[in-house]
Amino acid sequence: MINFGAGPAALPPIALERARQDLVDFEGTGISVVEQSHRGAAYEKIQAATIDLLRQLLAVPASHEIVLLQGGARTQFAMIPLNLVAAGGSADYAISGYWAKAAADEAAHVAKIRIAGDSRGADGSYRAIPTALELDPGAAYVHLCSNNTIYGTQWHAFPETGDVPLVADMTSDLLSRVIDVARFGLIYAGAQKNLGPAGVVAVIISKELLERSRRDIPTIWRYTTHVQNASLYYTPPMFAVAMMRHVLEHAVSIGGVAAIEATNLEKANRLYRSLEGRPELYRLQAEPSARSNMNVTFFLPTPADDARFLAEAQRRGMVGLKGHRTVGGIRASIYNWVSLADVDALVDLVGSFGN
Numbered sequence: 001m002i003n004f005g006a007g008p009a010a011l012p013p014i015a016l017e018r019a020r021q022d023l024v025d026f027e028g029t030g031i032s033v034v035e036q037s038h039r040g041a042a043y044e045k046i047q048a049a050t051i052d053l054l055r056q057l058l059a060v061p062a063s064h065e066i067v068l069l070q071g072g073a074r075t076q077f078a079m080i081p082l083n084l085v086a087a088g089g090s091a092d093y094a095i096s097g098y099w100a101k102a103a104a105d106e107a108a109h110v111a112k113i114r115i116a117g118d119s120r121g122a123d124g125s126y127r128a129i130p131t132a133l134e135l136d137p138g139a140a141y142v143h144l145c146s147n148n149t150i151y152g153t154q155w156h157a158f159p160e161t162g163d164v165p166l167v168a169d170m171t172s173d174l175l176s177r178v179i180d181v182a183r184f185g186l187i188y189a190g191a192q193k194n195l196g197p198a199g200v201v202a203v204i205i206s207k208e209l210l211e212r213s214r215r216d217i218p219t220i221w222r223y224t225t226h227v228q229n230a231s232l233y234y235t236p237p238m239f240a241v242a243m244m245r246h247v248l249e250h251a252v253s254i255g256g257v258a259a260i261e262a263t264n265l266e267k268a269n270r271l272y273r274s275l276e277g278r279p280e281l282y283r284l285q286a287e288p289s290a291r292s293n294m295n296v297t298f299f300l301p302t303p304a305d306d307a308r309f310l311a312e313a314q315r316r317g318m319v320g321l322k323g324h325r326t327v328g329g330i331r332a333s334i335y336n337w338v339s340l341a342d343v344d345a346l347v348d349l350v351g352s353f354g355n
């Protein structure tokens with residue numbers, strides 16, 4: 001089956017094969033990865049290698065630390081304001097969709113926040129990215145969600161925020177395109193789209209933000225705790241981390257992020273072109289300038305047509321195409337590990353459906 005699911009999403013077959021081996025005999029230790037001591041040399045080596053691979057692939061500068069945490073991307077929605085907004089301070093949020101709003105709503109429980117821009121349309125949906133942001137130069141940070149998984153929109157250029165650190169939820173596009181990490185104070189991503197299985201979250205944070213992060217919050221929520229303990233403060237999600245390493249090694253072997261980005265662009269272009277070629281049948285959700293290269297969202301004329309499209313896709317071996325429950329329609333998630341051939345199978349369906 002071809003998996004177009006929005007996440008947890010398709011993974012490289014070679015990473016799945018290696019994960020199977022990890023469950024039989026991890027790195028020649030004679031026991032599986034999930035039975036290892038997380039303080040043992042075999043696992044520690046793998047975790048360090050995973051972090052090194054992330055650093056290499058994303059060209060993370062020495063000014064930034066990388067930690068692997070648990071609790072999903074949603075835990076970061078709270079951890080970020082807890083750590084970074086000083087007493088009496090506030091943070092700016094750009095709202096471009098469901099997850100950006102969820103991050104702002106969660107932050108509002110622990111800090112004062114301002115909405116710097118909101119691209120919600122009159123019909124309640126998000127077809128665009130907020131344009132002119134009204135930024136507070138005194139804000140602790142500006143938060144945005146780089147790819148809006150549900151609506152299928154994406155920031156293709158990031159805003160200038162002056163001295164205010166930029167914080168980004170890159171859960172659904174980290175490792176899919178080249179980014180300049182130095183421009184961000186903090187980047188976070190749940191692994192379950194492009195990086196590996198659910199259960200581990202990658203956080204990249206500048207040393208400058210670490211230095212000014214709060215110490216008057218519980219130990220477990222402090223970024224400094226996890227940096228100082230090399231992401232081993234709590235027992236890490238060892239299986240997920242080991243699998244992430246296999247995914248990242250595969251990413252290196254195929255040419256790294258630049259090569260991945262080139263393929264992702266080709267995949268997205270082919271799919272958007274095929275949808276645009278039949279405007280009487282398909283209506284794209286996102287405005288052209290805001291279209292995501294990860295999640296392609298569209299509607300057929302009626303919900304009954306959507307259902308017929310999904311049934312035909314299933315018949316042809318394609319799953320995970322149903323739009324998010326809050327939006328409906330069709331969503332094709334074409335993350336890193338959905339191949340060009342997989343996308344071509346969908347392009348074929350788009351072109352021939354209903355003929």
Ligand SMILES: Cc1ncc(COP(=O)(O)O)c(C=O)c1O
Pocket residue numbers: 007071072073074075099145147148149150169170171172190
């Ligand atoms: C952009 C974005 N942020 C956050 C989340 C929530 O992630 P988690 O389930 O790991 O908390 C998702 C999940 O799909 C997402 O797409």
